[in-house]
Amino acid sequence: MTASASPARLRAGSERRTRTLGNRLQRPGMVFVLPAVVLFGLFFTYPLLASLWQSLFASHGGITTFVGFDQYLRLFSDPLIGKSLLTAGILLVVQVPLMLALAVGLAYLLNQGWLRFRAGFRVLHFLPAVTTLVAYSVVFRVLLATDGGAVNQLIGLVGLGPVDWLNNETWARVALIASITWRWTGYNMVIILAGLQSIPAELYEAARIDGAGRWAIFTRIVIPQLRPVLLFTGITSTIGALQLFDENFILTGGGPSDATLTPVLYLYKVGFRQFDFGYASAIAWLLVVLTAIISIVQFRLSREKS
Amino acid sequence: MTESMVRQRTRAAGRPVVTTDDADVERRRARLAAGIRHAPVYLVLAVGSIVSLIPFLWMVIASTHPTSALFGTPLPVLPGGELLANLARLQAETNFSRVMANSLGLAVVYTVFSSMISVMAGYGLAKFRFRGRGVILGLILVTMMIPMQVLLVPLFQMMASLGWIDTYQAVIVPFLANAFGIFLMRQAFLDFPDALIESARIDGAREFRTFYRIVLPVARPQVAALVIYTFMTQWNAFIWPLLMLNTEDNYTVPVALNTMIGLSRVDYSGLMLGSLIATLPLLVLFLVFQRQFIAGLLGGAVKG
Numbered sequence: 001m002t003a004s005a006s007p008a009r010l011r012a013g014s015e016r017r018t019r020t021l022g023n024r025l026q027r028p029g030m031v032f033v034l035p036a037v038v039l040f041g042l043f044f045t046y047p048l049l050a051s052l053w054q055s056l057f058a059s060h061g062g063i064t065t066f067v068g069f070d071q072y073l074r075l076f077s078d079p080l081i082g083k084s085l086l087t088a089g090i091l092l093v094v095q096v097p098l099m100l101a102l103a104v105g106l107a108y109l110l111n112q113g114w115l116r117f118r119a120g121f122r123v124l125h126f127l128p129a130v131t132t133l134v135a136y137s138v139v140f141r142v143l144l145a146t147d148g149g150a151v152n153q154l155i156g157l158v159g160l161g162p163v164d165w166l167n168n169e170t171w172a173r174v175a176l177i178a179s180i181t182w183r184w185t186g187y188n189m190v191i192i193l194a195g196l197q198s199i200p201a202e203l204y205e206a207a208r209i210d211g212a213g214r215w216a217i218f219t220r221i222v223i224p225q226l227r228p229v230l231l232f233t234g235i236t237s238t239i240g241a242l243q244l245f246d247e248n249f250i251l252t253g254g255g256p257s258d259a260t261l262t263p264v265l266y267l268y269k270v271g272f273r274q275f276d277f278g279y280a281s282a283i284a285w286l287l288v289v290l291t292a293i294i295s296i297v298q299f300r301l302s303r304e305k306s
Numbered sequence: 307m308t309e310s311m312v313r314q315r316t317r318a319a320g321r322p323v324v325t326t327d328d329a330d331v332e333r334r335r336a337r338l339a340a341g342i343r344h345a346p347v348y349l350v351l352a353v354g355s356i357v358s359l360i361p362f363l364w365m366v367i368a369s370t371h372p373t374s375a376l377f378g379t380p381l382p383v384l385p386g387g388e389l390l391a392n393l394a395r396l397q398a399e400t401n402f403s404r405v406m407a408n409s410l411g412l413a414v415v416y417t418v419f420s421s422m423i424s425v426m427a428g429y430g431l432a433k434f435r436f437r438g439r440g441v442i443l444g445l446i447l448v449t450m451m452i453p454m455q456v457l458l459v460p461l462f463q464m465m466a467s468l469g470w471i472d473t474y475q476a477v478i479v480p481f482l483a484n485a486f487g488i489f490l491m492r493q494a495f496l497d498f499p500d501a502l503i504e505s506a507r508i509d510g511a512r513e514f515r516t517f518y519r520i521v522l523p524v525a526r527p528q529v530a531a532l533v534i535y536t537f538m539t540q541w542n543a544f545i546w547p548l549l550m551l552n553t554e555d556n557y558t559v560p561v562a563l564n565t566m567i568g569l570s571r572v573d574y575s576g577l578m579l580g581s582l583i584a585t586l587p588l589l590v591l592f593l594v595f596q597r598q599f600i601a602g603l604l605g606g607a608v609k610g
Contacts (some may be wrong), residue, residue: 028513029434036427037442039483044449047460054460106354109347112449114340123596124355127362128594129603132542134560135581138567142368142574148377150364186358191604243453246544250564264455264545272549276458284456295451 055281071282081283084261087173087248091241095177100233102181103188108222110189111196122190129187137250141166144251169259172252176260179247184240188233195229196222220277228302235298239291263287324393331575362585369579376574396576399569400562401555406583407556408474408542415574416478416540421533423483425525428491429517433503449485455545462549476550477558478540487532495521527598534591535602541588559584 020105075081107127110118128136143150144165147230152162165175199222204219225232245264248254254269263283271280368376372387396402430436431443461480470476498521506516522529544560551557557565563584566577592599 029430029436029439030433031513032426032430032517033436033442035423036483036488039423040449040485042444043461043464043483044457045445047457047464048452048465050460051456071538106351109351110440112347114344115347121351121355124358125351127358127589130585130588130599131361132560132581132584132588134542134544134563136361137586138563138577138581139365141567142578143361143364145377148379150376150381153379153381182357182361187603190600193461194604241454243455245455245558249544250567264453267455267458268386268545271459272462276359277463280459281456284453284459287453288456291451291453 051281054278055285058278071279074279075282077285080258080261080266083258084263084266087260087262088242090173092238095180096234096237099181100188101183102185103192106190107189107196110193125186126190128183133246134250138185139248139271142249144175166252167256169256172256172260176248176251179251191233192229195226199225231298231302235294238294242290349444353356365578365582369575369582371575373574392575392579395573399573399576400566402580403453404555404560405557405559407557412474412477412558413537413540417533417537420484420487420536424487424491424532425529427488429495429521432495436538446485446488450489465550471550472552472556477547487536490532494525530598534595534599538588
């Protein structure tokens, strides 16, 4: 973003020199942008402010009263907020690293020069990213059925199970982690593969001449060079975990005992099952703040290097 | 490869060269060693491919068998003959042809209008200097960072007061301006040569004509990526259509699939068939437009 700002400014400078042309061209620029600006004003800025306003009110039996920051204080004493953040935290600590490690490993293998059928392998691994979120969650729900589900039949062949995947707190989390990992590993792999391909070949050459082994090349060259890409995939995956809805809504409905509840699913339940709009708005702003914190961390980390 | 060609040439000349044959044996041994070293890599990638494919294969197999077979032992591993029966049940349960038409229609209309808005705004922001441009650009960056879920409650109330609940326009209108799409297009047009635009202007072409005739055709690959990204966004949309649509004949595919799960007796074969049909349009798009599809999905993270 910062990189693209300077050429834009340069271009603006050249327009300034041809002043008459530049002035004449102000209006069309605004016309091109106008539809987007009007729509954003109506359906983004206004509802955003409305949500902030609404989070300061509570309604009981049709009477709405101003409660100040009470809705936000409620967040801190609500055990379900804790549970939903715990789910997001587990995804962050277990699912995101697992998926990124798999994605880096697969991308590294796919980047080997001698590999045949590379395009085929790439397409096959990317396929899960093509599925509709609801559809793949439905398929996993059926595959993970306790009685006679395909996964239980498969592990039954080696004498394991049957596992009550979707009704046991621990296994439901495992099932959720497995499903998300299936859906998103190939997607991240393709991003990381592009990162690998942009590492200059001279770096490998130099390391090889210095007598570095394959492992040393991987840890000393590949991983540091991938840092920006890993940061990007890590942050998007973290935000994805925080905003997860489709998968756990379909797979478990957030259960059992809210073991797979996420902040957005909780927001949905509070807002549209209990119709507590004030509290739902407070949850929404908690989400905004957490997302902002993650984005700031990303910004800081990416600046540290450069 | 070159070595074996050399060898063939020497054989053809009728002069067996001992050193070359030695090198050949060495080479074959090296190739065998490499093969053994490479085998685990192929094994890992094969396992990965199979794991990626199984849910797809299961959708195909399961949608051609009766529900009872999906949980029986042994599990079916080949497609069966119940596809049409399952399709008929799916149609009877959810009016699936209507649901499919809803999803396709909404996705196409959304894609046309949203892409137009993104392309225009991206061009305006990249190639013109006007008052408020910086503010608008900043607003778009902020929009990308704010979770869309914060808008659910107020947008729901807006739609309710407009009387738009359970209408198609409620599903697409609030999200027509797509910050990510605009940003994608701005980045694409930043690289567009100014000289081309200038020369069209000097020739006296109006701005929209320049845009339509000169700029758009050149930016076709990026626009294609945008169109695919936009289509996929609407095709996959779940939480907002779920909130907006109440009657079965208005449902989109994801909402209909969700309703089927909630029935007291779940028709699993029908559900698998519905999931398969939901996946097919994106699968076809992906296989035909692989490059643009990946570029659109990764959105600027990687250049296709």
